[in-house]
Amino acid sequence: MNSAKRITLFCGHYGSGKTNIAINYALHLRQGGEAVTVADLDIVNPYFRTKDSRAELERAGIRLICSDYANTNLDIPALPPELYAITDDRSHRVVLDIGGDDRGALVLGRITPAILAEDSYEMLLVINRYRPLTPDAPSTVEVMREIEQAGGIRFTGLVNNSNLGEETEPDTVLGSVPYAEELSRLTGLPVVMTTVKKNLFEALQGQVPGLFPLTLQAKIV
Amino acid sequence: MSEKVLMKGNEAIAEAAIIAGCRHYFGYPITPQTEIAAYMAKRMPKIGGTFLQAESEIAAINMVYGVSAAGKRVMTSSSSPGVALKSEGLSYLAGADLPALVVNVQRGGPGLGGIQPSQSDYFQATRGGGHGDFHMIVLAPASVQEMAEFTVKGFELADQYRMTAMILADGTMGQMMEPVSLDLAVSPMPEKPWATTGTRMKRPHNIVNSLYLVPEVLERSNFERYERYRTIEEREAMYEEYRMEDAEICIAAFGIAARVSKNAINEARAEGIRVGMIRPKTLWPFPSAPFRAAADRVKAMISVELSMGQMIEDVRLATECRVPVSLCNRVGGMIPEPEQILAAIREAAKTGGNKQ
Numbered sequence: 001m002n003s004a005k006r007i008t009l010f011c012g013h014y015g016s017g018k019t020n021i022a023i024n025y026a027l028h029l030r031q032g033g034e035a036v037t038v039a040d041l042d043i044v045n046p047y048f049r050t051k052d053s054r055a056e057l058e059r060a061g062i063r064l065i066c067s068d069y070a071n072t073n074l075d076i077p078a079l080p081p082e083l084y085a086i087t088d089d090r091s092h093r094v095v096l097d098i099g100g101d102d103r104g105a106l107v108l109g110r111i112t113p114a115i116l117a118e119d120s121y122e123m124l125l126v127i128n129r130y131r132p133l134t135p136d137a138p139s140t141v142e143v144m145r146e147i148e149q150a151g152g153i154r155f156t157g158l159v160n161n162s163n164l165g166e167e168t169e170p171d172t173v174l175g176s177v178p179y180a181e182e183l184s185r186l187t188g189l190p191v192v193m194t195t196v197k198k199n200l201f202e203a204l205q206g207q208v209p210g211l212f213p214l215t216l217q218a219k220i221v
Numbered sequence: 222m223s224e225k226v227l228m229k230g231n232e233a234i235a236e237a238a239i240i241a242g243c244r245h246y247f248g249y250p251i252t253p254q255t256e257i258a259a260y261m262a263k264r265m266p267k268i269g270g271t272f273l274q275a276e277s278e279i280a281a282i283n284m285v286y287g288v289s290a291a292g293k294r295v296m297t298s299s300s301s302p303g304v305a306l307k308s309e310g311l312s313y314l315a316g317a318d319l320p321a322l323v324v325n326v327q328r329g330g331p332g333l334g335g336i337q338p339s340q341s342d343y344f345q346a347t348r349g350g351g352h353g354d355f356h357m358i359v360l361a362p363a364s365v366q367e368m369a370e371f372t373v374k375g376f377e378l379a380d381q382y383r384m385t386a387m388i389l390a391d392g393t394m395g396q397m398m399e400p401v402s403l404d405l406a407v408s409p410m411p412e413k414p415w416a417t418t419g420t421r422m423k424r425p426h427n428i429v430n431s432l433y434l435v436p437e438v439l440e441r442s443n444f445e446r447y448e449r450y451r452t453i454e455e456r457e458a459m460y461e462e463y464r465m466e467d468a469e470i471c472i473a474a475f476g477i478a479a480r481v482s483k484n485a486i487n488e489a490r491a492e493g494i495r496v497g498m499i500r501p502k503t504l505w506p507f508p509s510a511p512f513r514a515a516a517d518r519v520k521a522m523i524s525v526e527l528s529m530g531q532m533i534e535d536v537r538l539a540t541e542c543r544v545p546v547s548l549c550n551r552v553g554g555m556i557p558e559p560e561q562i563l564a565a566i567r568e569a570a571k572t573g574g575n576k577q
Contacts (some may be wrong), residue, residue: 130225132236
């Protein structure tokens, strides 16, 4: 996927893979020669943070905006003051990693007015049909509408990140295509990316739309 | 449901509890276990269950007491400081012989400590968890699949022996995502003729209480409870042995420490060091027998823990100090790297062996 839009927001159900996709997409943009900022605005989960990948992002020349307290024991939903650079500094492409579900999307209330005013964004719903609370299209639509309501912004596309972690096989991904297509029909949103771990990329090439390899893995341990 | 799903450990506990027939959950948010409450908040209303965010951990454990007295499967969850708050209620549950499932997704301490993983509530969990003489059955999962399976097992054991079962996990186990099969076998809930379900004017009142007016009667209830504990110690200890067949060094580790230890063991084996592991799946009852047996074969043991050395005492008790047992640990939310454990294994291989 190569959107011309300046800001890309990754939102979705808790644990759908947003952080991983955000950092990989930022690297992809950077490799295309763009000035790139990643903003980690996850106020829900203090454990799984973009900051874990800080060294790799810095090496690639990507600016990281995240809470000063990420990866510390201070368990508060803090936002960084650099937050305003997301919309004020238009020289950068910005990739936004938003916390899970509607609770995570609440953070958008602070910046959506400026994002909507600039009107150069993609708001992408990350989906994984192997997550227990979004096993089918209708349940995913429910989560999606909750996020839109909390964030005050509408989705523009879908990212199919259906996987079973280490046990993901090509068939795992292929088995999720009808789900993504049904969701696309129900919502009128295009599937702009199907994200897979790098080792599955070759096996799936040409079989799913917008195949995008994930090379970086956000780590928890 | 035979197809696997990708779940966080905390979510797996919550869904498995629902599968086990739990329709009452009371809790209070605390990192790193909040997903259990969040999941229950979403699921319980859809299946006619009760999710209630209590005003405190103490309130939650007393709500557990009430539902359990009424004969239903019930659960609460928290993390270390929150579990400490529940300790009064845990003792009351024990005194009233009420079954319940309590989850502790441990974080670093003491005090408010931190939010990162820890195993430093081992003593608190295995020595009772409150005032008075009592035990809880303590299950220590080491994968998201076990988080689900031990939750079902915990409900079953709690009902069978009329006592609290505790899932003793840690922040890593709660947060990590792995594929899980939720095809879990659940045995039917036993009859609970003691439950306060209404007499319908057909039987005498059931009374659920932990107050005894006569000391002789209170003493008898303690002795009877400990008879039951003896049966549990004989029957219910669970463990896994890993590469122990020819081992001359034995690692003792549970939960996340056991996962990291496996990597270190495989690296040490590649260097020609014969090392294996006994992983307790139950911390109470502690699987003393395999440690006792291993003590006659190995020259050293290493207890790998995310604490200042708590399980190591049970290892020493089980082995009656026949072999040297050393500690390999990180604390405060830190996790041992395989390299640290590997170094401890190399050291034991070099210096261990003062058996003869």
